[in-house]
């Protein structure tokens with residue numbers, strides 16, 4: 001079995017004729033690791049996440065999720081791969097307003113036409129602390145609770161990896177801390193792999209490893225770092241960029 005959850009090899013992404021969003025990114029994201037991706041606006045964080053998750057296709061290079069290589073897949077195969085092997089958490093929660101908490105969490109099974117494992121469903125809903133709210137609609141929940149529903153939905157299929165794009169971007173500091181603690185617990189308790197894009201050094205400090213991107217290239221990484229160290233590295237990226245310009 002592959003030791004990496006995700007492997008990128010020499011991944012480039014060029015938009016149109018001249019926007020080099022990724023310039024040859026090579027990185028392994030080991031199973032059971034919580035990785036944060038940081039970098040200035042426009043450095044390629046979301047593009048990297050989207051290429052790693054099969055939401056976008058690299059211009060060149062290869063992406064593996066587990067043992068599966070994505071570049072040879074057609075759109076239908078990629079859709080199935082995303083459904084079976086990836087979970088997604090976005091800044092905007094992306095819940096269906098007319099559905100209850102349980103129905104939102106079960107959505108991946110509804111879309112796939114498969115049966116859920118109800119014991120795991122109950123465990124996931126309990127884990128995110130929504131056991132007493134299963135019949136509520138998203139509008140009856142706080143932002144943090146809605147993001148917990150999205151996290152449960154991302155976990156319920158037992159994906160190879162959970163991709164989170166600014167999951168705390170719409171939350172206040174306290175609620176963000178609760179959501180990040182939850183993600184950390186999920187990684188520690190279940191060995192889940194999480195990859196998270198964030199602008200926030202405090203959010204990134206919950207990760208095992210932080211990757212730093214500048215102008216489409218991986219330029220730095222750090223393990224088990226606190227917010228201050230991470231913030232210093234981000235500042236250093238800014239000056240490196242200014243020098244490069």
Ligand SMILES: Nc1ncnc2c1ncn2[C@@H]1O[C@H](COP(=O)(O)OP(=O)(O)OP(=O)(O)O)[C@@H](O)[C@H]1O
Nearest residue numbers: 015016019021039040041042043044045046047048
């Ligand atoms: N669909 C697209 N078409 C053209 N250019 C794009 C597209 N998506 C991204 N880009 C460009 O690619 C570069 C990287 O964008 P990306 O969104 O990955 O950066 P980011 O680091 O996630 O930025 P932010 O922190 O502002 O969200 C930017 O120059 C952006 O303008």
